[in-house]
Amino acid sequence: MWIPLRAVNTIEEVGNYGKVGYKREFYGAGSLAVPIENKGKAKELGWMHVGIGNEHRPYVESGRYVPSDVYEHHSGEMIGIPLVLQQRTNCEEVRVWHLHQDFVIALRLLGENDTWVCPDEGYIEVARLLRYPDGRPYLLEVRAEHLRDYLCARNMSLYVTSYRSREAVVEDASHISWQDNPATEISDMDRWEGRVVAIHEGGRGYGAETAVFHVARTDVDPGEDVPTFDFPSDDSVSSKSWVVKDKGRKLFYVQGELWRNEWIDPGELSPRIREDEIPSTVFFITDAAGKRESKHTLVRGSRWLWFRPAAIMALSHRRGGSLRWYTKDTGSVKCSPDYRVHFGINKLGLVNVYAKDIGLLPEWQQRIWAGFNISPEGGVSEELLASQMRAMPARTQAPEGFLSDAYSTLNKVVTEKTGKPLFREHAQRADLLRLAHRFRAADQAGLLSLAKDLARLTADSIDTKLLQNIVSPPKDEKWGSLKSLEKVLALVISPEQARKTLSPLVGIYELRHADAHLPSSDVSVALALVGIRSESSTIEQGYQLLYSLVSALYRIAEVIGKLNLVKDGGR
Numbered sequence: 001m002w003i004p005l006r007a008v009n010t011i012e013e014v015g016n017y018g019k020v021g022y023k024r025e026f027y028g029a030g031s032l033a034v035p036i037e038n039k040g041k042a043k044e045l046g047w048m049h050v051g052i053g054n055e056h057r058p059y060v061e062s063g064r065y066v067p068s069d070v071y072e073h074h075s076g077e078m079i080g081i082p083l084v085l086q087q088r089t090n091c092e093e094v095r096v097w098h099l100h101q102d103f104v105i106a107l108r109l110l111g112e113n114d115t116w117v118c119p120d121e122g123y124i125e126v127a128r129l130l131r132y133p134d135g136r137p138y139l140l141e142v143r144a145e146h147l148r149d150y151l152c153a154r155n156m157s158l159y160v161t162s163y164r165s166r167e168a169v170v171e172d173a174s175h176i177s178w179q180d181n182p183a184t185e186i187s188d189m190d191r192w193e194g195r196v197v198a199i200h201e202g203g204r205g206y207g208a209e210t211a212v213f214h215v216a217r218t219d220v221d222p223g224e225d226v227p228t229f230d231f232p233s234d235d236s237v238s239s240k241s242w243v244v245k246d247k248g249r250k251l252f253y254v255q256g257e258l259w260r261n262e263w264i265d266p267g268e269l270s271p272r273i274r275e276d277e278i279p280s281t282v283f284f285i286t287d288a289a290g291k292r293e294s295k296h297t298l299v300r301g302s303r304w305l306w307f308r309p310a311a312i313m314a315l316s317h318r319r320g321g322s323l324r325w326y327t328k329d330t331g332s333v334k335c336s337p338d339y340r341v342h343f344g345i346n347k348l349g350l351v352n353v354y355a356k357d358i359g360l361l362p363e364w365q366q367r368i369w370a371g372f373n374i375s376p377e378g379g380v381s382e383e384l385l386a387s388q389m390r391a392m393p394a395r396t397q398a399p400e401g402f403l404s405d406a407y408s409t410l411n412k413v414v415t416e417k418t419g420k421p422l423f424r425e426h427a428q429r430a431d432l433l434r435l436a437h438r439f440r441a442a443d444q445a446g447l448l449s450l451a452k453d454l455a456r457l458t459a460d461s462i463d464t465k466l467l468q469n470i471v472s473p474p475k476d477e478k479w480g481s482l483k484s485l486e487k488v489l490a491l492v493i494s495p496e497q498a499r500k501t502l503s504p505l506v507g508i509y510e511l512r513h514a515d516a517h518l519p520s521s522d523v524s525v526a527l528a529l530v531g532i533r534s535e536s537s538t539i540e541q542g543y544q545l546l547y548s549l550v551s552a553l554y555r556i557a558e559v560i561g562k563l564n565l566v567k568d569g570g571r
Contacts, residue, residue, distance in 0.1 A: 002141040003264055004029045004160065006084040006097060008052050009138040015169075018203030020251060022169040028052045029162040032071055032080035035155060039263070042079050042159045047259050049073075050161040056085040069100060080159065084140050097137045099127055106153065106273050107146055118146070121364055122336055123319045148267035153274045158264035165257045169199070173252035194256045200248035210244045271363075282366040284358065284373045295366065298359030302389075304380050305358055307351040309539050311372035312343070312439040323437055328396035328543075329383040335365060344384025349539030350374070352381045354388060399546040400437045406553035407433065407457065413557045417565045418470070422485075423461040432457050441542030450542060451511035451530075454549055459509040470565065482506055485556070492562050501555050503529045504548035 007029040015022035030051040034042045050071075058068045066072060071079050083103055087096040099116060103109075107126060109116040114129040126146045130139040151158060173196045182195035198206035219236040221227065269276040280294035284305055298305075315335040316323040325331040329345040339361060344352045351372075358369055383394040407423070414422035426432070432453050441447035462481035471487040473479040479487065482505055489498035507529025514523050527534060531548045532541045 001144055003144050003147050003158070004139060004141045004162075005031045005099075005158075006052070006086070007139045007141075007162070018169060018199065018201060018251075020169055020171055020201075023167070025164075025166045027162065027164045029160055030054060031083060031158055031160045033083055033151065033154070033156045034080035034159050036157060036266075038079055039157060039159075041073065041077070043261070045073070045079070045159070045161070046261060047161045047163050050159065051163060054082075055088060056082055057088075080156075083142075083158075094135045095137070097129060097140050099129075099140065103127075103142075103150055106150055108272075119320060120336060120338065121362070124364075144264075145267075146272070147264065149270045149272045151264070151266035152268070152270040155266070157266060160262045160264060162260050162262070163257070164260075165255060167253065167255040170252050170254060173254055176254060189261045191259045192257065195254075197253045197255075199251050199253050200246045201251055202246075202248055203253075204246040206246075206250050208246055210246070211241060212244060213239065213241045215239045278363070280363065280366075282363060282370050284355075284370060285375050286355065288376055290375060295359040295361075295363075298355045301355075303355045304352045304376075304384075305355050305369075306346075306374050306376050306378075307353065307369065308372040308374055308442070309345070309349055309351050309439050310442045311351055311369060312437075313442070314368055314372065316439075317435070323400075323439075325398035325401040326387070327383050327394040328398050329381055330387060330394070331398065335368060336362075339365060342384070342388070344381025344387075345539065346378045346381045348378030349537035350378055352384050399543065399550040402550050403436055403546060403553075404433050406550045406557070410553050410557040410560070413561050414466075417560060417563055418466060420463065420466050422463060422466070423457070424463050426456065426461050429457065429461075436546065438539050438542030438546060441538045441545070443538055447538050447541055447545065448511055448514045451508050451514075451545060454545070455509045455512040458505050458549070458553075470563075482509060488563070489556065489559050492559050498559075501552060501559065504531065504552040507531075508545070508549060 007027055009027045011025040011027055013024045017024075028051060030047075032042060032045075032050055054071075056068045059066050061076070068085055069081050071082060073079050081100065083100045085098045085100065087098060089096075099111075104111065104116060108118060108120055109126055110119055110123075114131065115125050116127040117123045118126050125143070127140065127142040129137055130141075131137050147158065176194075176196050178194050178196070182193050184194075185192045200206055200208075204210075216238055217229070217232060217236055218238050219229070269278055271278045280296060283292040283294050284298065285291070286293050286298075286303065286305065312323065312333050315321050315333050318335045320337050321333070321335040323331060323333050324340075326342075330343065332340045332342050334340040341353055341357050341361070346352055353369075358366060361369070383396065387393045411421040411423055414420070436450065436454060436457075438450075440450040440453075459481050462485060464479070464481045464484050467481075467484035467488050468479065471484070471491065473484070473487075482502055485505075486495075486498045486502050489501060493501070507526045510522070510526035510529065514526065524534065527541075530545055532544045534541075536544065
């Protein structure tokens with residue numbers, strides 16, 4: 001899935017070197033993207049040439065400028081390009097790893113912090129940089145599928161050289177069974193070495209002696225204001241030497257090292273960059289007999305596909321997705337900013353889409369749609385047919401398209417009357433409004449969840465104190481937000497009319513408690529208050545829920561607009 005382009009990774013380090021229990025594992029990798037015709041020359045390179053010791057910086061040789069993203073060998077011929085370039089500033093700054101700009105631009109990636117995502121593929125993560133807690137980078141890897149697409153488009157292979165070492169300090173190394181010391185194994189692309197070294201505790205070689213030499217000048221006069229020294233002579237230099245013999249108990253340092261060279265071959269096709277045509281792997285049911293077809297035949301003729309309504313949520317709730325309404329039962333959905341699909345809702349609450357529109361989508365989007373594809377049932381959406389075939393779009397409207405306006409209108413009217421909005425600011429208001437659509441009601445649990453969010457927008461957000469400044473409750477009564485709003489409406493219309501106007505909001509508020517195991521009879525009463533017909537599909541019930549709420553908000557705004565109030569809340 002993921003290919004390392006560069007790594008300087010201390011995977012584990014435990015204890016102190018030279019002490020029993022010390023363990024360390026390290027993995028490093030460097031890479032070059034190499035033109036296919038240069039593979040033979042690149043194969044002569046190894047860890048010392050391509051690995052982490054190779055710093056990327058431009059240089060001038062014989063008046064010729066060599067860019068930082070070009071790797072040349074001794075011959076002066078370009079061998080390949082590094083897809084990760086390391087930039088060094090000074091010893092105080094963390095080294096910077098740059099993902100090659102051509103790779104980023106070719107795959108249309110977007111850099112976000114230490115990741116690169118592809119917006120055209122649902123913001124999938126294509127490359128990622130991992131860091132230590134102190135900010136130092138230790139691994140930059142890319143998704144294999146995208147890397148091979150890039151290599152195919154450029155007719156290149158990726159040459160990866162890596163080094164891995166494991167080391168430990170132990171009291172007894174008898175469990176190591178290597179015949180030779182050091183032991184070596186070599187294959188075409190790998191070289192492994194293992195060794196056991198006796199050491200004194202602390203890390204120095206066992207039985208080793210260290211010769212120390214001390215040399216100093218004898219003609220130093222600290223009283224001179226501006227001292228200068230000529231080249232030293234025998235008379236102006238003193239020296240002495242001695243030998244230090246290491247002591248301490250005997251331990252063993254055990255190490256294994258692996259140098260590996262690998263080729264990552266290009267993909268057979270480059271659908272992203274070169275736009276190669278690839279065989280389809282996604283199929284859709286196109287008739288009642290269960291016949292399945294791919295994009296190659298979907299683009300022919302005029303026909304429709306059927307989907308479960310949950311498809312709209314799966315698409316529109318992704319990053320980059322959105323939902324737009326055209327009429328009561330038609331709209332468009334997208335799961336990526338540049339791909340919008342026209343849909344309709346049929347009499348059973350199922351989603352219809354023109355087959356050709358699905359066939360022209362990128363394959364990754366087709367996979368999402370295919371997960372919700374079902375056999376034809378309930379006919380094609382009447383409003384979708386009216387738009388796409390009769391060229392006479394319905395004149396109906398979807399409540400989802402008016403919820404935000406109704407909400408803002410009521411807030412504006414109350415602000416004009418009292419100086420303050422009816423609904424207190426909610427941190428999630430924008431998200432709640434965006435996600436308020438009938439497709440949330442794919443089942444009864446979804447319907448109740450939608451009602452809960454609408455209650456958070458309305459009853460839970462009403463400024464009760466503001467309303468009670470207009471109509472105060474008797475001392476022996478305690479009014480909630482909806483009762484307080486009802487009393488304010490009753491200043492303009494009859495109490496019965498006020499209660500009826502607020503019924504949808506009351507019903508929505510009651511439905512929010514349905515997931516707390518309310519009796520089914522109470523749920524039925526709450527549905528009736530909202531104006532929801534129990535025999536309807538849950539998608540239709542979601543529509544009824546939103547329609548009732550939007551109508552109620554506009555009606556409440558109309559009534560409050562007729563109140564004769566001053567800004568201080570007095571009548």
